[in-house]
Amino acid sequence: MLLFRMVSYLLGHLVILVTGETPEKFVNMAASRGICLWDITRVKDGALLMKVRLSSVRALRHIARRTRCRFRICRRMGLPFYYSRLRRRKALVLGAVFFIGTLYLLSSFVWFIEVKGNERLSAAEILEAAAEAGLVRGAPKWRFDAAGVEAKIQEKFPIVSWAGVYVKGTRVTVEVNERVVPAEEDRRPAHVVAAKAGLVREILVVSGHPAVKEGDTVAPGQVLISGEIPPPEERPEPGEDNKQGRVPKKVQPFRYVHARGIVRARVWYEGYGEAEIVETGRRRTGNYETRVSMKFDGKEIILSGRQNIPFELYEVETVVKRIEAWRNLSSPVEIVTEKFFELEDYREDRGLEGARRLAGERALEAALKQLPKNAAIQERLVEELPAGKTENLARARAVIETVEDIGKEEFFNPTVK
Known part of the structure; x- marks a missing residue:
């Protein structure tokens, strides 16, 4: 269908309106003689609106006389008609060509x-x-x-x-x-030291000399990768007698670098939590009242809100705003915003198991708060701690094992060796 419409546009086609006693007979006779009609629609008074190619219009005149119908051209569409119009408007064509040429020329420059x-x-x-x-x-x-x-x-x-x-x-x-130019601090000698205690799991040295190995237990501040690189030791030649306790000689001085690397270690974090078996106290109900007042010279004027608070038990949050001083002038006026939150007494009996579970959750939460962002959790352990028989408490301790990079840089001043 798309190809048919494209050919019709290139060859040109007309929109005609067929009127008469039997426009259907007009359509049937045209189809029987091989004339293609399309987009046929019925309009008022029984007339038919249709499209036909430009080359078939002459043959339709004979069919119209035979069927006692008339047809009128409503629209002319297609390339031949556009070309005919452009031939009559040469100035428009020249203007379009000039515009396209100018646009192409301007697009050939850097702007x-x-x-x-x-x-x-x-x-x-x-x-x-x-x-x-x-x-x-x-x-x-x-x-x-x-x-x-x-x-x-x-x-x-x-x-x-x-x-x-x-x-x-x-x-x-x-x-x-x-180019990335190293900063002055990146050229200063530095060690990679332990930021926290742990058990070394793996070590990757980018620059420097490894001071620990896998499986070592390290303490905070201990050097993990040294920025002090010792010289290689002189080895005896093959066949040379080294049984007389000959001490290897240092053939090169020490080198000092800015140590870099990754030292991953197992680190443990501990948290403590407790919960009451039977908990009593006061808590907010969710209801509150707001009162805004203006105070000056010992007097108070309520701008909005109630004067008498409708709650029997409540707590207050107060925000005071003062007009800022200008030069040596200060204003004694204060705007006070008070929020009164209603309180209620409550008593919650969790039972021993519920208190133990809540204490374990609180202990685990306390341990998780200590974790850095790059820590990979390996294991979590929650254990119950003993409580006195007369105590209304359940206690718990949580231990989280992680694997993380514990190294941090620490600058040092080289010493002559």
Whole structure:
């Protein structure tokens, strides 16, 4: 169907209105003679609206006389009719051609230049280097070489490790990647020490000398990866007698580096929790009243809210706002907002098992609060602690085992050895 409509548009077609006594007979006779009619719709007074190709209109005149019908052209559609209209409006055609040509010509120039990735270099410096290679606003896109602009930027700024020039339409994007210069602190000698106690599980040394091994127990502050690298020891040559207690000699001095690495260890966190078997006290019911008042010179004026609080038991939260002093002038006026929360007495009997369960949850929650973000929990253990027979309490202790990186940097001053 799509192909048929495209061919009809290229060859041209008409929308006609057929009127008469028997327009259906008109349609049947046209179909029997191989004339294609489509989009046939009935309109008022029995007339039919339909489409027919331009080449078949002449044959429809004979059919209309035979069936005593008339047809009238309502619309002319398709490429031949548009072409005929354009031939009569040459100025419009020339204007359209001129507009398209101008648009194409303008799109062949660079009008926008964007710089990305620069942090220490300014955009003006990069644009100046690009201009030396021919990349400026208004430059034809065929006149400058993207590879030449990239090479010029890298040649002029050694801090740039990579540069890329991308052309998209009239916009050119210059993207640079600056070299990472180590900070002064990154060049200072430093150890990796234990931030907390634990049992070393694995150690990965990026720079430095390992001071512990897997399975060692470490204490807070203990050196895990040393920034002090000892020199290699002189080994005796094959066949050389070393039985006389010869001491290996140091052939190189100590080297001092900024130690880096990952030391994962098993760490344990402990939490304590308790809960009353029978708990009594007061708690909020959820009802509250708000009162806003203004105080000045020892007097109080209620701006909103009740004067008498309707609750028998309540607690108050008060917020006081004062007008800020201006120069040497201060205002004695205070705006006081009071919230009165209703309280009720309660008594909750959890039973021994319920109190133990709640104490264990509280102990586990207390232990979880101590965990850092990068800790991977390996095991959780909750145990009951003994309580006195006369005590109305259940006690519990929770222990969580994690595996985490316990290393932290610690700078040191090298000593001559």
